Amino acid sequence: MSDHEHHHHEHGHTHEHSASEGQDAGTQALAEALRSSFFIVKVVMLLMVIAFFGSGFFTVGASEKVVILRFGKPVGEGDKALLGPGMHWSFPYPVDELVRITNSAQQSVTTTVGWYFTTPEQELSGEELPAGSTLNPAIDGYLITADRDIVHSRATIVYHVRDPIAYTFGFSNAPMMVLNALNNALIHAGASFNTDDILINRQTDFRDAVQQRVMDLADQEHLGIEVDQCTVDSIPPRQLAGVFADVVNARETSANSITAAQSEATNLVLQAGAEAAAKITRAVVDSGNYVTLVKADAKRFNDLLPQYRTNAALFEQQQINLAMAEVLTNVGDKWFIPENANGKSSQLRLQLNPEPPAPPTEGQNQ
């Protein structure tokens, strides 16, 4: 029945009309309400559908990757399964599931299997418990060295995840696996090095050995990590700190003695070299001078020979007088001792090496 027909019928039957009018108004109101409700339900369903599919949008940060598991299975294989930074979409759960993997941020682990019992707070405050006479294996860590000594050592590695899929899906607790690899590397290196090599002589080699073994174990166990840095801190047992300090002092003293000796030796050798060079130079100069002098003498000889042959006595007298004139000019003291009037020679007495007078004693001065 249409609304128009219903309207005419209402004018013909007034009493019936009032009863049915109230009923129709209620039906109409109910229909209106149902229409409205159904419309709201449709809108809500539409919004839910939009929200359902809209919830599939997600963003991937700069330092992470995302793997989509569709019905539990990775979408894509190998590197193609890794979604990089940006906005992506996937079916909402339970169809797809997102697994976020932090891949580029560096992580670090520190092993204390070789360190005595302490806490970071105690260490920072310098209030560590005093060392006992022995080490308790239940709480104290240490390394047994190749020469069967005991040293304390702890190591920290900084690493990043090279293969996020292996690191995330391969292990229930990958950081713990990395830590155990570091534990193993540290005690292995300790077992391969002597005490002095660990503490003094080959610290770098020791650290490199730890790092290399961690990398080897990570490869063997397919951890998918790359070790960026390794630091190792090693000390002798606290119970022997005094005697180890004495060794350091003795080593220092010995090194100083050797350094001083080397310095002296260098000076001595340099001095000898300089002296040798001077001797050789002097010999070369002397030899040259000598040859020059002799040649000059020879020339002088040749020049004087004709005069000498002319009158040898006169020549000699002339030369002696010239020499005397030169000598008398040069000498500091010249004593002329004339003959006495009686014709006898004067006497001149010289005291050779006279004994020097003894210095006055203190008592004598007073």
Next chain:
Amino acid sequence: MKRNVMTLIIGVILVVIFLLLLFTFQVRRTQIAVVTTFGKPVANLDQPGLYFKWPWPIQHVYKFDNRIQNFEDRPSQSLTADSNPLIVTVYVGWRISDAAAFYPKFPGGSVEMAQTMLENMVRNAQNAVVASNTLSAFVNADPTQLKFDEIQNEMLQTVQTDLATNNYGMKLEFLGLKKIQLPDSVTQAVFDRMKANRQKLIDNLKSQGVADALRIRSAADSDAARTLADANAEAIRTRAEGEAEAAKTLPTFEQNPQLAGFLLRIDAIKQSLNQKSTLIFDEGIPPFDLFQNLPTNSVPNP
């Protein structure tokens, strides 16, 4: 009619979702699963994906983590082949490799029970392997004598064999030593030995330093002496060459040896008398003989 279609679609979707939940299940990338029909394993699933199943109580799905799990044994003391007590702690990486085999071995697929069993196996293997090796196989500076990896592999093989023999559905991926320690009482003896060794080292360092310094000085003395000796030899050789060169002038002087001798004496006098010399002479020495017979103010001797 339009409303009915919409209602029908919604109903179908709800039914489909309900049926999917009832008849399907997922195995994730990190899981393996076993499907049982009335308690009997019928499907062993080791690949991720969506699978169908009959609803409970007909079929039941048991899922397990198939990632490698870390397990650490408690420290255990053993005697080495040369009777040295060692406290060894081992870690292992293991995983459930066969869900159908693992599930019935441990009630409810209990991982805790599996690890307890694994702990016993590891300890047995550890004791056996430690007892068959000397301490020098554990710690040694000589790589050929150090059997660290061999010891680990031996333990690993022993446990792997036990697991395979008993078909526990578990696989040991790797095994490593986490700690090697000594009993409390032994550390005191080690400290005493280390202290004695350090004291010897101190003495050695001191004497070695003195000896090294002495050796360095001696070597330097020797080097210096050799250098000077070489220099002296070189100087002598150089002078000899000069003298040989000078000797070539001898024929010149041989023309008149008297003149040569006279000139040499004259030169000797000039060179020997310098400013520090005191020359004493009397009237008999030329040219002071010119002073002879000159009147003087000398007092004649009585």
